[in-house]
Amino acid sequence: MPNTDLLPLLASGDFVSGQEIADVLGVSRTAVWKQLNRLSELGLEVESVKGRGYRIEGGIDLLDGAAVQACMSAAAQALLTELDIHQGIGSTNAEAMSRVAAGAGSGYVCTAEQQTAGRGRRGRAWVSPYARNLYVSAVWEYQGGAAALEGMSLAVGVAVARALAACGVPPVQLKWPNDVLHEGAKLGGILLEMTGDAAGVCQVVVGIGLNVDMPAQQGGDIDQAWTDVRHVNGGDPVSRSQLLGVLLSELLPLLAGFEATGFAPWREAWQGLDAYTDTEVVLSSGEQQMAGVARGVDDRGALQLETATAGIKPVFGGEISLRPQA
Numbered sequence: 001m002p003n004t005d006l007l008p009l010l011a012s013g014d015f016v017s018g019q020e021i022a023d024v025l026g027v028s029r030t031a032v033w034k035q036l037n038r039l040s041e042l043g044l045e046v047e048s049v050k051g052r053g054y055r056i057e058g059g060i061d062l063l064d065g066a067a068v069q070a071c072m073s074a075a076a077q078a079l080l081t082e083l084d085i086h087q088g089i090g091s092t093n094a095e096a097m098s099r100v101a102a103g104a105g106s107g108y109v110c111t112a113e114q115q116t117a118g119r120g121r122r123g124r125a126w127v128s129p130y131a132r133n134l135y136v137s138a139v140w141e142y143q144g145g146a147a148a149l150e151g152m153s154l155a156v157g158v159a160v161a162r163a164l165a166a167c168g169v170p171p172v173q174l175k176w177p178n179d180v181l182h183e184g185a186k187l188g189g190i191l192l193e194m195t196g197d198a199a200g201v202c203q204v205v206v207g208i209g210l211n212v213d214m215p216a217q218q219g220g221d222i223d224q225a226w227t228d229v230r231h232v233n234g235g236d237p238v239s240r241s242q243l244l245g246v247l248l249s250e251l252l253p254l255l256a257g258f259e260a261t262g263f264a265p266w267r268e269a270w271q272g273l274d275a276y277t278d279t280e281v282v283l284s285s286g287e288q289q290m291a292g293v294a295r296g297v298d299d300r301g302a303l304q305l306e307t308a309t310a311g312i313k314p315v316f317g318g319e320i321s322l323r324p325q326a
Helices: 004-010 018-025 029-042 065-070 074-079 092-101 145-149 152-166 240-261 264-273
Strands: 047-049 053-055 082-089 108-115 134-142 173-175 179-182 185-196 202-210 280-285 288-297 303-307 311-315 321-324
Touching: 004 018, 004 029, 018 029, 018 053, 065 082, 065 240, 074 240, 082 092, 092 108, 092 134, 092 185, 092 202, 108 240, 134 145, 134 240, 145 185, 145 202, 145 240, 152 173, 152 179, 152 185, 152 202, 152 240, 152 264, 173 264, 202 240, 264 288, 280 303, 288 311
Parallel strands: 082 108
Antiparallel strands: 047 053, 108 134, 134 202, 173 179, 179 185, 185 202, 280 288, 280 321, 288 303, 303 311
16 A cells, blocks of 8 residues: 555645655655555546645545544543544444454444455445545444344434534435435435354444545446535535544444343334335335335334235335336
8 A cells, every 4th residue: 555654745745845845754755746646546637737746636534533423422532431432444333343343332333445356235346536435434332232223224224313403414315224314315324243142241333434526437336326424515625524423422322332222212204204105116025026115214223114915014124125117
């Protein structure tokens, strides 16, 4: 991976001379030139102008741990045990699962500037350009196994929506069971993975991917309609560190209290954000499909699907996708 120590020097978007970079990093001008050329591996374009130096046009919004925590509530800071920020990583969820295996417990949070093997639901790749979006995974431990997690992904969706609103972003919608949408386009997604005893003590990794300022070139690799926070916000940028801090302020208290309350207290808020309530939809799982009208969710987070033959049937999340009927 390229040396990212020089990126804070270019973050502002202003020109910086090669000599200034060399002096700060304590390396030769030749070494600076080689490292600048390698930044293309991260998808970053460095502009060079003779007599002025180097810059990344428009700058780059790097994550800053102190800035993240400064934006967190006191309650969330008390629940955070480690904020683990990586430059590049395969997957924040995979790293969090690895850390759980090594003993990490509740309150561990992993985030990264870039993922090289980011994952969504159903094994899909998650497009993860450098320093443009949010990729974050949080760990929490529960005593009641898988039953304690029912409806959690929906509640996390509400937390994401509230965090965006707190940062001044216009309202978003939620799609059962794991997606954050704006005007039908995907803004973010949630992936839960569990380890431990399915009927006893277990750990859950809550992964959240949120498009913040997705470059059009990388966005072309996404296989569905998508949008990002900057576009939703009318072109105005939102600090990734601020957004992460506010998101953790919503997420960590949710995780800390979820086993005691379950999804029921989150149900009304989720239904107020439901993008497909009272809409004819098709559910797909493998080769099987089921059509009906989405009638919200119950206290366990199950979709209430009304069909002509069976009335209202609860459908629980998993490897199921939902789309409106054509």
